[in-house]
Amino acid sequence: MKTINLLLLTLLCIYRCSAIHWLGLAVNGSSVGWNQTHHCKLLDGLVPDQLQLCRRNLELMHSIVHAAKLTKLTCQHAFKDMRWNCSSIESAPHFTPDLAKGTRESAFVFSLAAAVVSHSIARACASGELPSCSCAPAPAEQAGPDFRWGGCGDNLRYGLQMGSAFSDAPMKNSRFGPQAFRLMHLHNNAVGRQSLVDSMETKCKCHGVSGSCSVKTCWKGLHDINHIAADLKSKYLAATKVIHRHMGARKQLVPKELDVRPVRETELVYLLSSPDYCAHSEKHGSMGTHDRQCNKTSNGSDSCHLMCCGRGYNAYMEKTVERCHCRYHWCCYVTCKKCERTLERYVCK
Numbered sequence: 481m482k483t484i485n486l487l488l489l490t491l492l493c494i495y496r497c498s499a500i501h502w503l504g505l506a507v508n509g510s511s512v513g514w515n516q517t518h519h520c521k522l523l524d525g526l527v528p529d530q531l532q533l534c535r536r537n538l539e540l541m542h543s544i545v546h547a548a549k550l551t552k553l554t555c556q557h558a559f560k561d562m563r564w565n566c567s568s569i570e571s572a573p574h575f576t577p578d579l580a581k582g583t584r585e586s587a588f589v590f591s592l593a594a595a596v597v598s599h600s601i602a603r604a605c606a607s608g609e610l611p612s613c614s615c616a617p618a619p620a621e622q623a624g625p626d627f628r629w630g631g632c633g634d635n636l637r638y639g640l641q642m643g644s645a646f647s648d649a650p651m652k653n654s655r656f657g658p659q660a661f662r663l664m665h666l667h668n669n670a671v672g673r674q675s676l677v678d679s680m681e682t683k684c685k686c687h688g689v690s691g692s693c694s695v696k697t698c699w700k701g702l703h704d705i706n707h708i709a710a711d712l713k714s715k716y717l718a719a720t721k722v723i724h725r726h727m728g729a730r731k732q733l734v735p736k737e738l739d740v741r742p743v744r745e746t747e748l749v750y751l752l753s754s755p756d757y758c759a760h761s762e763k764h765g766s767m768g769t770h771d772r773q774c775n776k777t778s779n780g781s782d783s784c785h786l787m788c789c790g791r792g793y794n795a796y797m798e799k800t801v802e803r804c805h806c807r808y809h810w811c812c813y814v815t816c817k818k819c820e821r822t823l824e825r826y827v828c829k
């Protein structure tokens with residue numbers, strides 16, 4: 481009886497209580513004022529700890545809604561040349577098996593979402609949108625001989641603190657699903673945030689006579705999110721399949737391959753192998769690549785050979801209209817002509 485209950489709960493959870501349910505906020509989260517605690521109930525997928533965090537920190541919710549939208553856009557941008565192109569994230573808060581199970585793709589999306597939440601909060605602190613935080617204090621390391629610390633750094637510390645409280649909350653709740661999945665997602669969330677930490681860079685501004693840069697002010701700022709997504713994408717490509725088994729006294733995630741070692745803090749991990757995403761299959765959450773555009777001259781993942789899985793492709797002509805022969809008229813307007821261009825495009829059979 482207990483096993484059946486657990487199984488039911490797991491099945492229900494796979495489809496209902498996905499730990500990235502909150503990505504659904506991208507759909508209608510902006511239409512909410514987020515100034516009354518009952519707004520927190522809008523998305524029934526928030527787990528109790530997330531609800532509490534929302535009620536106590538309503539002001540954070542604008543950053544979280546922003547993060548949900550940015551996660552979607554960034555994921556689709558990063559995977560536009562791949563067979564799996566992150567289009568299924570559109571259906572959040574309902575997920576198809578490609579994202580609802582412990583796949584490599586879900587590893588990427590979880591890590592990205594966790595990084596983006598902390599990024600949004602850290603930036604919101606620096607831009608003065610949050611009453612609970614402000615610019616980061618000056619870094620502990622010595623300023624260089626040619627600059628001093630100043631300006632307003634992104635508040636990474638606060639971003640990591642609140643971001644992890646929010647993104648990790650579902651995995652701390654045993655109702656979310658089997659321990660192996662919770663460990664996997666927790667690990668990948670941490671990998672995402674580590675990538676964010678590694679992306680901190682020193683940014684400077686010059687002062688002095690007509691930009692002579694005799695005085696420089698510097699601060700620590702976060703890289704833009706596409707840079708972090710590119711890092712996570714290469715981690716996705718090199719992700720490690722793991723299993724949940726005893727390592728000493730506790731059950732842990734360990735690489736499935738023979739090398740007995742703990743998982744590294746820099747690697748994304750997954751539990752279930754993905755299909756090749758060539759053919760349409762609802763069961764596997766694969767859209768297939770029929771009618772996807774491919775690139776005849778590329779030799780990467782968007783090449784017609786790889787994208788179309790060897791099925792071949794059809795060519796068609798596409799007319800585009802561009803502005804051209806633009807001329808500047810004194811003073812002050814520009815006139816352009818319209819030029820038609822015909823491009824050959826290719827789509828997978």
Ligand SMILES: *[C@@H]1O[C@H](CO)[C@@H](O)[C@H](O)[C@H]1NC(C)=O
Pocket residue numbers: 504507508509511522523524573
């Ligand atoms: C927002 O979307 C969620 C999930 O799709 C839904 O439950 C909720 O009622 C929506 N809220 C509004 C204000 O449209």
Ligand SMILES: *[C@@H]1O[C@H](CO)[C@@H](O)[C@H](O)[C@H]1NC(C)=O
Pocket residue numbers: 513515516
């Ligand atoms: C909440 O915000 C909305 C719009 O942002 C505003 O119209 C409303 O008066 C606010 N409510 C409270 C209780 O502050």
Ligand SMILES: *[C@@H]1O[C@H](CO)[C@@H](O)[C@H](O)[C@H]1NC(C)=O
Pocket residue numbers: 560565567767768769770772
């Ligand atoms: C992503 O793939 C889906 C399914 O094949 C397709 O409908 C969609 O147009 C693709 N999106 C982009 C941006 O290529």
Ligand SMILES: *[C@@H]1O[C@H](CO)[C@@H](O)[C@H](O)[C@H]1NC(C)=O
Pocket residue numbers: 775776777778779
């Ligand atoms: C196709 O791939 C080539 C080589 O990678 C690139 O130079 C070109 O811009 C791509 N074309 C399109 C339409 O993306």
Ligand SMILES: *[C@@H]1O[C@H](CO)[C@@H](O)[C@H](O)[C@H]1NC(C)=O
Pocket residue numbers: 779780
């Ligand atoms: C594929 O393209 C890259 C550069 O985009 C090039 O370095 C590499 O040699 C190419 N591989 C093949 C097999 O053509």
